[in-house]
Amino acid sequence: MTGFQNVVAAGLVAGAQIVTVSVGGLLLVGVMRKVRSHLEGRVGPPIHQPLLDVRKLFTKQRMHPEQASWVFGAGPVVLVATAVVVAAISPLATTRPPFGRSADFFAIVFVLLLGSVSLALGALDTGTPFGGMGSSRAMTIGALAEPALLVAILAMSIPAHTSNLPVLVRMGLAHPEMIASPARILALGSFVVIILAESGRLPIDNPSTHLELTMIHEAMVLEYAGPDLGLVTLGESMRLTLLLGLLVNLLVPWGVADRPGAVSIVIGLGALAGKVALAGIAIATFEVFTAKLRLFRVPELLAGGFVLAVLGAVTALVVR
């Protein structure tokens, strides 16, 4: 193939991944709500409701608090932009994503962190007690989740001698025994805890709460309305999808396209959608049976995640 064709192909793959993650992310939220409603004995909104909501929000007028500066408006934009970048370069549908050589696990975590920080700053810019409350809590939980996350990455990277994500996924395909290694299982266990914390799910945060004082994430985005709220909703669902997508591809990499070609990539996208939907259903089911933890018990849960990750790193060194 010529250079030009390469660029077009890379752009198409990136575009396919971005569209799948953004549309699929909103559908995932719909699926999770539906599962929850069914288990609670309600009918629940249709699965595509989040798509309709976001579409409606984009038609509305933008509205900012009186005192807010440009930072308030930049928050949701940066949140979505970081999610888009990660969606483009991560090994979601294929193990050879465009610019996949730069898809370092460490780098991706920090790109996503940029999104959280911009939203936290936007919340503080509202000048209201709730914005500060949400921002403070979200940043605290984020800070405490960080050690578990990075040590989990370390534990997964030691056997592979790299923290490059496409390589990690490809190695899972080539050597299935590596996935079943205690190091990776422990690390992925800790990754699950982190996903719950980072995406504001139960038992850490209740995404459907209506009481300001118990909110974490919802308190942060309380002042956003119209297109800004649409971006926040979109960004958050994309982040959840991305984290789950990485988790499932590290845990069960089968279905991911390992060679170029439109057919294998379409199969890869389908496999991704299926696996992420299953993970989402599992989380939704788990949420029905769980109550929210007290804010000051959350560090204990995260410490548990950290211990799992450290155990993973140590076993990775011992078992090699």
Add this chain to the structure above:
Amino acid sequence: MVITAAAGSIAAIAGGALPAKTRVWAAVVLTWGSCIAALVGALAVLHTGQSSVLNSSQILPLTGVTMVLDPLGAVFVVVTAVVAIASTLYWLGYASHGLSTRTASAALPLFVTSMLLVPAAGSVATFLVLWELMALASLMLVLVDQRRREETRSAAQWYAVMTHVGAAAILFALVLLSAHAGDQTFAAIRVHAHHLPTAVRNTAFVLAVLGFGSKAGAVPLHVWLPKAHPEAPSPVSALMSGAMVNLGIYGIVLVGDRLLGGGPVWWWLMVTALGVVSALFGALHAATSTDLKRLLAYSTADNMGLVLIGVGASGMFAASGHRAIASIAMVAALLLTVNHAAFKGSLFLSAGSVQVATGTRDLDRLGGLMRRMPITGAVFMVGALSIAALPPFNGFVGEWLLFQSLLHGLPTSSTAVAIAVPVGVAALALTGGLTAVAFVKAIGVGFLGRPRSEEAAAAHEVPRTMQMGAGMLAGLCVVLGLVPVIVLPALGRAAASAVPGAPATTLSGSVDLHLAGLQGVLAPALLAAGLALATGAVIALRQLARRRFTPQPALRRAEPWGSGRELQTARMQYTATSFAEPLERVFDDVVRPDRDLDVSHVSESRYYVEKVTYWTSIGDVIEQNVYRPVISAVHWWGQRARALQNGSVHRYLAYGLVALVVILAVIT
């Protein structure tokens, strides 16, 4: 180097002698001359990889002066020169706020020049003289504000004591080495280092780590840092934090790697442990501080901790024979140092602008400055995002490199190292998270939301030179974040000259960043381009949607939600104290905050509250539990010793005689 020294001394004299109107300008221009001379010399050394040597027996009696600038030292000279140019530019605007006195204009060039020359010192005597000059000049600068603020004197006292205890430890270490080597030039010590007895090597290294660690602000030797940095005028804080503390790191590398040629694993485990403790303690205190400059000072301890982790890891890997990875870890440590100089310099300078504009550094009295001081706000934002290691800024590249070196060094090392490294990574991560909290708090409470005091509400942008000084360093943060390759080859050469026997080029690539022989690639510029592209696309999407649907004005401003209340006031906002409260509770055992709640009721009924007073303060646990007992013991001894001194000349003569006899007895 000669020009550096000459321009520096003339600047000092000019600063001291000229009348008030011209002295600041003269001192600044001459300091620039000194910096540029040093910069040119250092860049030449970095480019060629050859050391430049200067010997003169006339300047210092008995020993003479030996100057040798190698690539390692040159890195520190470049960093110092750049921070100094920015800070002195800032000084032009800041001078009217109490920094135009004769003392200040004489001490500042002296301070800068001595910092430029310390990394070029080539013998023990030269090094110690310059080191001491640097300490004294900076002490004078810390004291500049002493007439106006009571706390300054106590801060300067702490600084003086800590820096001199440190200097004493360095003196012992270097003198011990030169005595055993039989010559006082660094080159001679290096040749003899391998034949020295193990005990001498160990003692010298431990003493050097203590001495230089106290300069670098390593916990538990950091106590002067959160006192002296906030009290010093802001350009001086920027110089101290961006340039001077680095020299502590330089000293440890100089003694450990350059002079002693590396050592056993436990040396470097000790350095790593020091780094881990500093990073965590510093980050935690930065996250809970409410004084803007104190927050920055604690974060300096945190960043130096990360650099020490890099230096320690490099030593450990070199000790277990993996020189290529050791060299990468050293490059990471040097890159972290360079980055720290850029972002901490810009942060201290913009914090100074905030202080000038509002008269306070207390975050709980600030707010809303982003709209009133947009340029200072943006500069602070860039610095804060860089220090929180967020892409696309420079802090991110440094931490990525450190993580990669730890990851790749891990499988090849011994058990002790294998335990130390995950702990190091966890510390790196928790530090990263806490730093993000600290700087989201600093921006969010300081610059966003509503102003919390009348001073903050009346704030105006500072003079242009101050904006330019701070902006220059913030610009460097962006450049280093996008194209770190402009400094990496030079840092690679410096690391090769520091780690004995390491290969020279460890990093390559122009857009991608490759690690030699390892699987690790980062393309910071591509990542940034992707982020910019995505941001543009998202904004375009939003605008497009609006065009299709809405006829109303694009943006409406409205009162935010207050749970149904009509009026929202600035007092209802979260403050820096409340922002950090959850963390404070989680780390209750480490930060040990003092809290007090006082509720008074109205006289008619106990059910109505008249006033609630909540008071909280966070001291330094180490200062209270380690230093206070030592200080009171010294006090106690001082009181006892007063009995010796009753004013009688006869008695003093007797003391002299007894001392003489004892000395003679000992010598014979």
